[in-house]
Amino acid sequence: MxxxxxxxxxxxxxxxxxxxxxxxxxxxxxxxxxxxxxxxxxxxxxxxxxxxxxxxxxxxxxxxxxxxxxxxxxxxxxxxxxxxxxxxxxxxxxxxxxxxxxxxxxxxxxxxxxxxxxxxxxxxxxxxxxxxxxxxxxxxxxxxxxxxxxxxxxxxxxxxxLRESGKMHHYIAKNGAFQQMQCGRVAQMLRVSLDKALPCVPEISANKYMLNIRFIAADYVAKSALYNADVKFNLTFCSL
Missing domain, CATH: 1.10.3900.10 (YacF-like)
Structure with a gap:
């Protein structure tokens, strides 16, 4: 993929x-x-x-x-x-x-x-x-x-x-962090979307048990750090 x-x-x-x-x-x-x-x-x-x-x-x-x-x-x-x-x-x-x-x-x-x-x-x-x-x-x-x-x-x-296969869900990452149990769910692609005005970008890590999304402050000079605020975002699990 x-x-x-x-x-x-x-x-x-x-x-x-x-x-x-x-x-x-x-x-x-x-x-x-x-x-x-x-x-x-x-x-x-x-x-x-x-x-x-x-x-x-x-x-x-x-x-x-x-x-x-x-x-x-x-x-x-x-x-x-x-x-x-x-x-x-x-x-x-x-x-x-x-x-x-x-x-x-x-x-x-x-x-x-x-x-x-x-x-x-x-x-x-x-x-x-x-x-x-x-x-x-x-x-x-x-x-x-x-x-x-x-x-x-x-x-x-x-x-x-693949992109059209999933249903979009709305979530809030508290203080820039989001975690969800997979519960056996399988996907070939995860789609994350958020307001482009938000000064942060998602970093995703996942395995068959857990999904973690961290929103990192979009600072192009300093060392990357967690965006310390709630982030509203959309998440779609796509699977063929």
């Missing part, structure tokens, strides 16, 4: 940088593209996504002919899952193999691990590319990214279903 969330964040940044026109944005897009390769390479992502998409399809298909379920909405979700599943299944080779076989890209990737390693005197061909027309750079980025988009579509539908 953490891998999917990291990839979701990276894909969002990657597409955002790619759609822009400045050379510095396209430089950032390549940097994020290399991060996508690294994160996705740590697991059998394609197989895991296909298994989870198939499981979700079976579970949702069981709701057909249920009078409390909209058949139109259900069919739309099932079609979305089927489309995402087909896209992932039809991916050829290992994830990102087309990029790993590109010597030019891999030479840039190697230099990005060195502070300041992509300067023009280190990578003159890269400097030449960055000075090409924005449309040409964008076309190159999209052609490199397109084979990776089925994974983005697959994880997007899974995370959407």
């Amino acid at each position: 953490r891998t999917l969330l990291r990839l979701e964040d990276l894909y969002t940044k990657l597409l955002c940088f790619t759609e822009r026109s400045d050379a510095i944005d396209h430089h950032s897009a390549l940097g994020v593209l290399f991060e996508v390769l690294e994160v996705a390479n740590r697991s059998d992502l394609k197989s895991d996504l296909l298994q989870e998409l198939e499981r979700q399809k079976r579970q949702l298909a069981a709701f057909h002919n249920n009078p409390e379920i909209s058949e139109t909405a259900l069919d739309a979700v099932l079609d979305e899952i089927e489309s995402a599943s087909n896209g992932v299944f039809n991916m050829s080779g290992k994830f990102g193999q087309n990029l790993r076989e590109n010597e030019w890209l891999m030479s840039i990737k190697q230099r990005t691990g060195i502070p300041g390693g992509t300067c023009k005197f280190d990578l003159p061909s890269y400097h030449h590319w960055l000075n090409q027309d924005a449309a040409l750079r964008r076309h190159y980025l999209m052609s490199s990214l397109t084979p990776l988009l089925p994974i983005r579509d697959g994880l997007a539908i899974i995370l959407k279903l």
Whole structure:
């Protein structure tokens, strides 16, 4: 689940940088593209996504002919899952193999691990590319990214279903601390939301017995400390 969330964040940044026109944005897009390769390479992502998409399809298909379920909405979700599943299944080779076989890209990737390693005197061909027309750079980025988009579509539908699976509950953390017994409850994701005006952020720790949430004062200079006030927040247990 953490891998999917990291990839979701990276894909969002990657597409955002790619759609822009400045050379510095396209430089950032390549940097994020290399991060996508690294994160996705740590697991059998394609197989895991296909298994989870198939499981979700079976579970949702069981709701057909249920009078409390909209058949139109259900069919739309099932079609979305089927489309995402087909896209992932039809991916050829290992994830990102087309990029790993590109010597030019891999030479840039190697230099990005060195502070300041992509300067023009280190990578003159890269400097030449960055000075090409924005449309040409964008076309190159999209052609490199397109084979990776089925994974983005697959994880997007899974995370959407997961986020919509839970019921929101309202709580108050007394003096910035909240504790709750799990009582056998299982979740793949916990969602915590609070008023953005509150100068604190949640830190969560949990096991099968207990959930602990500590709200830490949002002080960007001093050492972190517990936010010493009551905090109203919303908590959602999400489970596929």
